[in-house]
Amino acid sequence: MNAIACQVVSIEALTPVVSKVLLAPSAPVHFSAGQYLQLCITATDKRPFSIASIPEQTLLELHIGTPEGDSWSSSAMHHLRQQHALAAPVQIEVGLGQAQWQTDSDRPVILLAGGTGFSYVYSIAMAIAAANQDKPVFLYWGVRTKEALYYQAELEQWAATNSKFRFIPVVQQATAAWSGRTGLVHEAVLEDFVSLDAYDIYMAGPFAMAGVAREAFAEQGGHREQMFADAFAYI
Ligand SMILES: Cc1cc2nc3c(=O)[nH]c(=O)nc-3n(C[C@H](O)[C@H](O)[C@H](O)COP(=O)(O)OP(=O)(O)OC[C@H]3O[C@@H](n4cnc5c(N)ncnc54)[C@H](O)[C@@H]3O)c2cc1C
Numbered sequence: 425m426n427a428i429a430c431q432v433v434s435i436e437a438l439t440p441v442v443s444k445v446l447l448a449p450s451a452p453v454h455f456s457a458g459q460y461l462q463l464c465i466t467a468t469d470k471r472p473f474s475i476a477s478i479p480e481q482t483l484l485e486l487h488i489g490t491p492e493g494d495s496w497s498s499s500a501m502h503h504l505r506q507q508h509a510l511a512a513p514v515q516i517e518v519g520l521g522q523a524q525w526q527t528d529s530d531r532p533v534i535l536l537a538g539g540t541g542f543s544y545v546y547s548i549a550m551a552i553a554a555a556n557q558d559k560p561v562f563l564y565w566g567v568r569t570k571e572a573l574y575y576q577a578e579l580e581q582w583a584a585t586n587s588k589f590r591f592i593p594v595v596q597q598a599t600a601a602w603s604g605r606t607g608l609v610h611e612a613v614l615e616d617f618v619s620l621d622a623y624d625i626y627m628a629g630p631f632a633m634a635g636v637a638r639e640a641f642a643e644q645g646g647h648r649e650q651m652f653a654d655a656f657a658y659i
Contacts, residue, residue, distance in 0.1 A: 427464050427515040428453060432508035433483060435501075438574035441491050442540060444476075445504055447484040450513065455479060456524035457551030458544055458626060460654060461486075463500050464515040471500045472520065472654075474544040474628060478551045484518070487574075489540040523626065523652040525551050531624045531650070532560040534617075536637060538609055538629020539567060544654075546575065548626055549582075549589070558588060562616075566594040566609020566629070570602050592616075610637035620646035627653040635659045 430447040438444050455461070457478050462470040477485040490498045507514045525548045533552065535545035542565050549563055567573055570593075579591040598606040605612050610633060617623070620641050627634055634655035642648055 425517045425520075427517055429513035430484065430516055431511070431513055432504055435505060435508055438487065439572055442487055442489045442572070442574060443501060445486040445488060447486070447514070447516065448482070449484065449516075449518075453479075453484065453518045455519040456527075457547045458524035458652070459519055459521045460544075461516045461518040462520060463503065464517060465500065465503045470517065471496065473500070474541070474547070475518070476543040476546050478547055478554060480554060484516075485543075487540050487543040521654045522657070523628075523654045524548075525626070526624060526652070527551075527555070529624050530559065531622060533562070534613060534620070534623045534625045535561065535563040536610060536613060536625065536627040536629070536633075537563070537565045538627075538633040539572065541627070541629030541633075542575065544628035545626060553582075553586070553589070560588050560590070562590045562592065562613075564592045564594060564609050564613055566596065566612070566633070568596045570595045570598070609633070610640060613637075614640055614644055617644065620644050623650065625651045627651065628655065631655045631659050 429450045433446040433448050436444045460472045460474045462472050464470050473486045475484055476487050488497055488501055490501050537545040552561055573593050583589050583591040594605040594609040594612045595602050627637055634653045
C-alpha cells in the first residue's frame with residue numbers, strides 16, 4: 425500500500441487524555457466510513473487509528489487517547505506533535521479494515537463505542553446521516569468518567585433534531601453529578617433490546633469490550649455476521 429503525506433493541521437485537547445488531530449492529505453484519499461488509517465512512524469512502525477471523519481470531508485480527523493503509561497499511543501502523539509511543530513508531513517496508509525459501514529443494508533443500526541472507539545462509530549453515524557438513510561440508529565458511548573464524553577453536546581443536539589437517531593451515553597464510574605446510564609456500555613444494550621436479531625451492530629473500543637460484547641450479543645439473538653469490529657481480528 426502506498427503511503428500518503430499529510431500536513432498536521434491542528435492538534436487540540438478534547439480531554440486531558442484525548443487529542444483531536446486534523447490531517448490534510450497531499451493527494452486524494454480513498455476510504456469508507458468506519459475504516460482506519462495507519463500512521464507510519466517509520467517504514468516498519470505503523471499505528472492504526474480509526475478515522476472519525478467521512479470521505480466527503482477534506483480533512484482526516486483522528487481522536488487519539490494517551491492514558492498514563494500507554495507508550496503505544498504516546499509515541500504516535502509525540503511523532504504528530506514533532507512533525508506539526510516542524511511543519512513537516514507525516515506519512516499515512518489509509519482505507520484499512522474490514523468493519524466499515526455496510527451501505528447496502530437496510531437493517532437498523534446499533535453503534536457501540538468504548539472510550540476512543542467513539543471515533544469509529546462517529547464516522548459511521550455521520551455517513552448514515554449524509555446518505556439520508558432513514559433508519560433507526562442507536563449510538564451507545566461508554567466511558568469511565570463523564571468528562572470523557574467529549575462530543576456529548578453535539579450528539580445530544582443531533583438526537584434532538586433527528587427522531588431516528590438515539591444517543592445513549594453510559595458512564596462506568598458515575599458520581600452524584602451524573603443522572604444518566606451507568607455501568608458497562610454493552611450491558612446497557614443488553615438491557616434495552618429484548619432481541620438483537622434485527623440489528624447491524626458496529627463496535628470499537630478496548631479489545632476486551634469487543635470480545636464480551638460479541639458473545640453476549642450473540643446470546644441475545646445478534647448475528648455474528650451482522651456484527652462488525654476490527655478488534656475481532658486481534659482477539
Ligand atoms: C484498528 C484499530 C484502530 C484503533 N483506533 C484508535 C483510535 O482511533 N484512537 C485511539 O485512541 N486508539 C485506537 N486504537 C487502540 C484501542 O482501540 C484503544 O486503545 C481503545 O479503544 C481505548 O479505549 P479507552 O481506553 O478509551 O477505553 P476505556 O476507557 O478503557 O473503556 C471505555 C469503556 O469501554 C467499556 N469497557 C472497557 N473495558 C471493558 C471490559 N473489559 N469489558 C467490558 N467493557 C469494557 C466500558 O464501558 C468502559 O467504560 C485502535 C486500535 C485498533 C486495532
